């Protein structure tokens with residue numbers, strides 16, 4: 001049986017003499033594993049469309065529980081992402097995080113977020129810090145881990161600094177968190193529930209990222225003094241919600257120094 005799908009190559013493993021085994025996140029079928037026979041041969045017509053960072057239309061055939069690639073045509077490639085090591089490492093993180101959270105259930109907004117993130121990295125107009133933080137929080141919101149950052153969850157105020165509960169995704173203002181350290185003391189407190197400190201600007205940025213239209217996810221600015229709090233909060237929230245880190249994330253951080 002034939003299917004026609006559009007998808008982004010998340011992973012590409014070399015097999016045998018010239019074959020490739022791909023993990024493709026498709027618009028129609030969610031994640032699929034796709035065997036591309038002979039695709040590593042330069043003369044193969046599927047050579048370009050079977051590499052990481054490629055969005056393509058694929059004609060695939062199901063045999064047993066496997067899919068085999070027949071024909072393909074490129075829709076968009078993000079190969080330019082390899083031009084900068086930090087951009088490349090962030091791109092790898094986008095793909096690795098996606099491989100972990102995606103299922104056989106199609107999720108158009110998630111695919112669009114990944115494509116927009118790769119596009120923004122290639123464009124180089126937005127800082128990688130903004131792209132990374134926005135990608136993390138928006139992805140979590142899409143898959144069901146929407147943080148509740150409208151106001152302090154105890155008294156409802158929305159100004160000053162907050163403690164962001166990395167498990168529950170809620171906020172408490174300083175007054176409702178008696179005895180906890182202040183902003184600038186340290187990023188995390190020693191409480192049993194892991195929390196991190198965020199400022200009012202960071203709260204607004206997170207709220208914006210989760211509520212804005214899909215095409216506007218990176219369209220915000222944040223002061224230099226607030227940015228480390230946003231970066232830290234988004235990354236830690238992701239690690240706590242997914243209960244893991246990623247090799248590509250550690251690689252990105254190493255590259256960024």
Ligand SMILES: [Zn+2]
Pocket residue numbers: 152153154155156157172173174175176
């Ligand atoms: Zn409060």
